[in-house]
Amino acid sequence: MxxxxxxxxxxxxxxxxxTGAGTFNAQTKSVSAAGTFTHKIPNxxxxxxxxxxxxxxxxxxxxxxxxxxxxxxxxVAGVPGFRPNPMPMSLNPVPIGGLAVFRIRLLxxxxxxxxxxxxxxxxxxxxPRDRSADGIRLKLEKSPTEFSxxxxxxxxxxxxxxxxNTPGKSKQQEPGSDAAPTPNN
Numbered sequence: 481m482x483x484x485x486x487x488x489x490x491x492x493x494x495x496x497x498x499t500g501a502g503t504f505n506a507q508t509k510s511v512s513a514a515g516t517f518t519h520k521i522p523n524x525x526x527x528x529x530x531x532x533x534x535x536x537x538x539x540x541x542x543x544x545x546x547x548x549x550x551x552x553x554x555x556v557a558g559v560p561g562f563r564p565n566p567m568p569m570s571l572n573p574v575p576i577g578g579l580a581v582f583r584i585r586l587l588x589x590x591x592x593x594x595x596x597x598x599x600x601x602x603x604x605x606x607x608p609r610d611r612s613a614d615g616i617r618l619k620l621e622k623s624p625t626e627f628s629x630x631x632x633x634x635x636x637x638x639x640x641x642x643x644x645n646t647p648g649k650s651k652q653q654e655p656g657s658d659a660a661p662t663p664n665n
Contacts, residue, residue, distance in 0.1 A: 481513060481580065483600060486616040486633020493522030496618050496627050498598065500532065504580065506540040517586060530588035538597065543577030543605035545639065573638035577605030580637070586620075595621040602635040 485499040500515020511534045519528040579601050586594045599617040601607075615630030 482636045484634045487631040488616050488618050488627035489629040489631055490625050490627045495520045498616055504537045509537040511535050511537045528588045532584045532586050534582040534584040536583040538581040540580045541578055543607045546575045546577055546604035549575035549604050573640050575604050576637050576639045577602045577607050578637055600635055602637045
């Protein structure tokens with residue numbers, strides 16, 4: 481998973497901007513993700529910033545694969561100046577769309593840590609009409625304030641294909657999903 485950056489706004493005009501990256505497995509609900517956040521009031525003044533972490537996936541609804549999404553977004557496999565990755569496409573991560581909900585821990589530079597639910601939408605694949613744009617939503621726990629107006633951003637999930645069996649491994653690894661920042665075009 482990559483989020484680079486995405487923002488959400490509350491009804492009172494406050495915003496949270498989130499960036500981050502990590503991996504998750506939809507089958508086991510395991511997550512290892514982290515990033516930064518900035519909380520601003522309506523006039524743009526930053527009132528809080530810090531880092532966030534997540535180790536719990538609440539849900540993931542896939543919209544399906546979008547194998548040409550990297551090329552369409554101007555991202556190519558391999559290292560610039562070198563040949564493209566010669567590995568068959570079946571061994572490379574495949575972009576997918578979906579809606580993921582994570583339990584996160586916000587750790588501000590000053591102040592008390594907070595728990596929240598972070599909803600991340602990647603509009604690739606067969607996204608529903610009401611989810612046709614990348615974005616985030618944030619619900620702070622123990623607070624009535626919801627940041628439910630998506631202000632856009634760049635989000636991508638990458639499905640990792642099953643790894644072939646290798647000596648010393650008894651079973652195939654489960655495919656998971658990665659999210660990481662994508663360049664803004």
